[in-house]
Amino acid sequence: MSEEQPFAGDVFLDLAGDGRLTIDADEADRLVAALEGTLAAVCERLRVIRLWRELDTPTLDGLPGSAAQIVADAVFQDQTVPGRLEAAADELPKYISALRQARRL
Amino acid sequence: MEKISVAIQSADPLTRAGLMSSLQETPGLTLLPADRWTEASVRVVATERLRPESLAALRRAAADSAAPVVLIVEEVSEADLLTAVECRVVAVLPRAVVSGERLARAIQAAATGGGVLPPALVGELIKHVERLQHEVLNPAGTGAGGLSSREIDVLRLMADGLDTNEIAGKLCYSERTVKNVIYGVTHRLNLRNRSHAVAYALRAGVI
Numbered sequence: 499m500s501e502e503q504p505f506a507g508d509v510f511l512d513l514a515g516d517g518r519l520t521i522d523a524d525e526a527d528r529l530v531a532a533l534e535g536t537l538a539a540v541c542e543r544l545r546v547i548r549l550w551r552e553l554d555t556p557t558l559d560g561l562p563g564s565a566a567q568i569v570a571d572a573v574f575q576d577q578t579v580p581g582r583l584e585a586a587a588d589e590l591p592k593y594i595s596a597l598r599q600a601r602r603l
Numbered sequence: 604m605e606k607i608s609v610a611i612q613s614a615d616p617l618t619r620a621g622l623m624s625s626l627q628e629t630p631g632l633t634l635l636p637a638d639r640w641t642e643a644s645v646r647v648v649a650t651e652r653l654r655p656e657s658l659a660a661l662r663r664a665a666a667d668s669a670a671p672v673v674l675i676v677e678e679v680s681e682a683d684l685l686t687a688v689e690c691r692v693v694a695v696l697p698r699a700v701v702s703g704e705r706l707a708r709a710i711q712a713a714a715t716g717g718g719v720l721p722p723a724l725v726g727e728l729i730k731h732v733e734r735l736q737h738e739v740l741n742p743a744g745t746g747a748g749g750l751s752s753r754e755i756d757v758l759r760l761m762a763d764g765l766d767t768n769e770i771a772g773k774l775c776y777s778e779r780t781v782k783n784v785i786y787g788v789t790h791r792l793n794l795r796n797r798s799h800a801v802a803y804a805l806r807a808g809v810i
Binding site: 502503504505506509510512513516517518519520521525529532533536539540582583586590593597 | 681682685686688689718719720725728729731732733734735736738739740752
């Protein structure tokens with residue numbers, strides 16, 4: 499099973515702020531783009547979970563196959579690792595900010 | 604050229620004495636006694652594992668001084684590596700393969716680096732970012748073929764042709780840990796052998 503990786507957004511911000519972390523521009527841009535994509539996916543899952551919780555009778559009936567899978571995955575994730583998505587939504591912007599600071603032309 | 608003042612800290616006096624001895628003849632270095640730890644321009648910390656007390660000592664050292672730290676350790680987890688980097692560690696040397704020459708080079712690099720993280724450690728931080736994203740979107744074995752990030756790292760290096768000892772050195776694990784990781788994967792996923800485990804990871808698209 500996947501191990502939960504520790505969040506270290508504050509560590510990255512400290513390192514970048516002190517000038518101890520520097521990354522080539524291309525690599526920084528690649529990482530930032532990937533993180534922004536991950537953050538968008540995380541926010542989307544949180545939105546799905548919020549909508550699911552607001553339903554009077556939560557059910558996957560009537561949803562098209564792909565949508566049902568998306569909902570099932572998001573809800574399952576929320577049940578198996580509660581709070582992880584919320585933490586990711588808080589932490590990933592820190593990584594993005596740190597990598598932008600650390601970007602070296 | 605000004606000499607680099609070095610202080611060495613280890614819970615084990617024999618280790619400290621050994622490291623002092625290995626650096627004694629290195630030109631350009633001044634070895635400081637233990638009571639002048641805070642005056643060093645580069646600090647060396649040697650420990651078997653980063654236990655809570657070792658991490659606490661690293662944090663205290665970082666609070667005392669901005670001097671870079673060279674860490675000698677048997678194995679280090681990702682969480683501990685992040686803490687170590689936060690505490691001004693700029694080089695991590697596997698305890699099993701450290702030599703006087705290698706340590707001297709790390710000290711010299713630390714002294715001239717201005718505290719900036721070297722490419723090797725930046726690489727580890729980048730791997731952390733990549734693993735984190737993967738795990739956030741594929742938690743609890745719902746993706747990644749049911750493989751943990753540690754298992755993926757080991758299998759990736761196996762696919763590159765490294766043997767157990769080489770994988771241990773690369774990841775700063777002990778050989779025993781690498782063997783346990785491989786045993787865990789093959790046993791849990793009912794795989795026949797190492798080759799089967801590598802093939803499994805390739806087919807799952809995680810390496």
